[in-house]
Amino acid sequence: MVDVWQTAMDHAVGAARRAGQVCCSGALIRCVDQVVREALQDDRKVMTKSSSVDLVTQTDQKVEQLIIQSVKEKFPTHRFIGEESVAAGESCVLTDAPTWIIDPIDGTTNFVHAFPFVAVSIGFSVNKQVEFGVVFSCLEDKMFTARRGKGAFCDGEPLQVSDQEDIKQSIIATEFGSSRDPEAVDRIFSSLRNVLCIPVHGVRGAGTAAINMCLVASGCVEAYYEIGIHVWDIAAGSLIVSEAGGVLMDVDGKDGGPLDLMSRRIVAANSRTIAERIVREIDAFGPPRDDEPLRR
Numbered sequence: 001m002v003d004v005w006q007t008a009m010d011h012a013v014g015a016a017r018r019a020g021q022v023c024c025s026g027a028l029i030r031c032v033d034q035v036v037r038e039a040l041q042d043d044r045k046v047m048t049k050s051s052s053v054d055l056v057t058q059t060d061q062k063v064e065q066l067i068i069q070s071v072k073e074k075f076p077t078h079r080f081i082g083e084e085s086v087a088a089g090e091s092c093v094l095t096d097a098p099t100w101i102i103d104p105i106d107g108t109t110n111f112v113h114a115f116p117f118v119a120v121s122i123g124f125s126v127n128k129q130v131e132f133g134v135v136f137s138c139l140e141d142k143m144f145t146a147r148r149g150k151g152a153f154c155d156g157e158p159l160q161v162s163d164q165e166d167i168k169q170s171i172i173a174t175e176f177g178s179s180r181d182p183e184a185v186d187r188i189f190s191s192l193r194n195v196l197c198i199p200v201h202g203v204r205g206a207g208t209a210a211i212n213m214c215l216v217a218s219g220c221v222e223a224y225y226e227i228g229i230h231v232w233d234i235a236a237g238s239l240i241v242s243e244a245g246g247v248l249m250d251v252d253g254k255d256g257g258p259l260d261l262m263s264r265r266i267v268a269a270n271s272r273t274i275a276e277r278i279v280r281e282i283d284a285f286g287p288p289r290d291d292e293p294l295r296r
């Protein structure tokens, strides 16, 4: 059978690698003593979006435009949901049309502080189903890819989630997010306390949803959960997890319910047992959906 989206996926891999080179040179330059003055100039270019801790830089915007322009030249009819385009007022509605879902820098706070985990994340959906996902972990120089029904890979090597079924023998990844609303923070802390006290071996967070999900796919952590992320954070990573044998769910009820890319809530785990246990421990809340028109 002809694999109609392979050309698009090959383009995504090239675009992510080129975008990653732009991100990495920016992040690394801040680590080099002799260019402190340049780094200070960079500091002044840090801007904020929904809150004072929701950061964006000119590099995020530049990288997103580079990716979108290169895709438009090759696939002029395709649509886009890009983090920085949405921040600038573009709509964030997932239709049945072929759609590139782009997070130009996943881990902008890491990027600004030279904390060395940043990724370029490109998901591609058709009929609201993710067909391929590409996550380039720039500073690790690792290219994670997945094509629906064809497995997940890191630099061409197949990925497989952990086979650990006992959550008490597990590491769980999560993040604190960018909301500083005290009620949301209380719920995040309550969930974290519940998960820690199961007890689990540990809780970790790379500072990027995409890399956290690639860690699940690689078998390094058993699960990742977060409330408050966006569709561009998880579109690519979700397929990478499921193609590596993992499961995805929302945080509704006892069994989580199916993953809804726009709901801003996700549990991605190696197994249904561990995912459902995390769902039971989460103090769930519903931030405004990504496709809610008046969310900004």
Ligand SMILES: O=P(O)(O)OC(CO)CO
Pocket: 083, 103, 105, 106, 107, 108, 109, 207, 208, 209, 210, 228, 229, 230, 233
């Ligand atoms: O750095 P970004 O793209 O804002 O993403 C954050 C979550 O929203 C880290 O995953």
Ligand SMILES: [Mg+2]
Pocket: 103, 105, 106, 107, 209, 232, 233
């Ligand atoms: Mg992101």
Ligand SMILES: [Mg+2]
Pocket: 060, 083, 103, 104, 105, 106, 107, 108
């Ligand atoms: Mg981003």
